[in-house]
Amino acid sequence: MSRPSHRARIHEDLRLRLLRGEVGPDLRLVDHAIAAEMGVSRMPVREALMQLVSEGYLESTSRGFALPNLTAQRIAEVFTLRRLLEPYAVACVARDRTESDIASLRAALAVAEAAGDDVAAFHRGSESFRNAWLEAVRNLELRHAIQRYSGQVQSVRFATLPDPAARHTIVQGLRALLHALQVQDGPQASDLMLRFIYDAEIAHVRIASPDVKKERP
Numbered sequence: 001m002s003r004p005s006h007r008a009r010i011h012e013d014l015r016l017r018l019l020r021g022e023v024g025p026d027l028r029l030v031d032h033a034i035a036a037e038m039g040v041s042r043m044p045v046r047e048a049l050m051q052l053v054s055e056g057y058l059e060s061t062s063r064g065f066a067l068p069n070l071t072a073q074r075i076a077e078v079f080t081l082r083r084l085l086e087p088y089a090v091a092c093v094a095r096d097r098t099e100s101d102i103a104s105l106r107a108a109l110a111v112a113e114a115a116g117d118d119v120a121a122f123h124r125g126s127e128s129f130r131n132a133w134l135e136a137v138r139n140l141e142l143r144h145a146i147q148r149y150s151g152q153v154q155s156v157r158f159a160t161l162p163d164p165a166a167r168h169t170i171v172q173g174l175r176a177l178l179h180a181l182q183v184q185d186g187p188q189a190s191d192l193m194l195r196f197i198y199d200a201e202i203a204h205v206r207i208a209s210p211d212v213k214k215e216r217p
Contacts, residue, residue: 006040006041006044007044007047007048007051008048010034010038010040010044010045010048011048011051011052013038014029014034014048014049014052015052015057015147018052018057018058018067018150018151018154019127019131019147019150020124020127020128020131021123021124021127021154021157023066023067023154024067024158025066025067025154025155025158025159027066027067028061028063028064028065028066029049029058029064029065029066030063030064030065031045031046031049031064031065032045034049049065052065053065055148056068056148056149056151056152057148057150057151058151067151067152067154067155067158068151068152068155069155070152070155070156074152075152075156075204076201078149078152078153078156079197079200079201081149082146082149082153082197083194083197083198085142085145085146086146086193086197087189087190087191087193087194087197088142088190089134089137089139089142089143089146090133090177090181090189090190090192090193091186091187091189091190092137092138092139092142092186093133093136093137093181093189094180094181094184094185094186094188094189095184095186096136096138097136097181097184098136101132101133101135101136101181102178102181102182104128104132104135105129105132105133105178105181106178107128108125108126108128108129108131108132109125109129109171109174109175109178110125111124111125111128112125112126112129112170112171112174113125113171115167117164119161119162119167122161122167122170123157123158123161126157126161126170126174127154127157129174130153133177133181134146134147156200156204159204159207160200160203160204160207163203163207165203166203166207169199169203170196170200173192173195173196173199176192177189177192177193177196180192
């Protein structure tokens with residue numbers, strides 16, 4: 001397999017890990033470790049990691065690649081993007097969704113609901129729900145635009161999910177959104193998503209330190 005093919009395969013594998021929430025805020029992706037895991041040389045791994053940096057999924061640090069280190073300003077900017085893009089996107093899902101899409105969303109919600117105090121299980125369920133509705137966005141450019149700030153969304157979620165009140169708010173929001181998608185109510189789905197994003201921002205401001213984060217070493 002050629003190096004460009006290796007790079008594309010590695011890029012997609014790592015991108016999916018990020019979208020599934022498998023890369024935590026304290027995890028560093030190191031090129032030689034990934035190369036050994038995948039049985040390839042370091043160069044295509046590093047090229048794939050740098051591509052993920054250019055797309056906004058990761059940032060480079062002195063100890064490897066990691067989820068973006070968000071300052072208060074960057075967090076606010078991402079929430080602005082979410083409010084602009086995601087309500088419209090989920091309204092389109094309400095119009096276009098299939099029964100298979102609904103089944104995937106229902107299964108993901110069940111995981112989150114059954115998680116209890118297991119934050120990792122709750123995270124898997126909530127991320128599966130997000131990925132399921134994003135996969136139902138038929139406009140690929142819109143879907144990819146939303147997915148490109150998934151690293152920032154992950155960083156915020158890892159900060160807020162340990163809080164029981166935040167998890168309760170998320171479950172309530174996912175239940176309501178699933179119902180709107182089931183009955184194909186686009187305006188309601190859009191309104192719910194906008195409220196969901198506002199609630200997420202409020203929860204993050206309440207839980208996270210208001211101080212601007214220092215840059216990683």
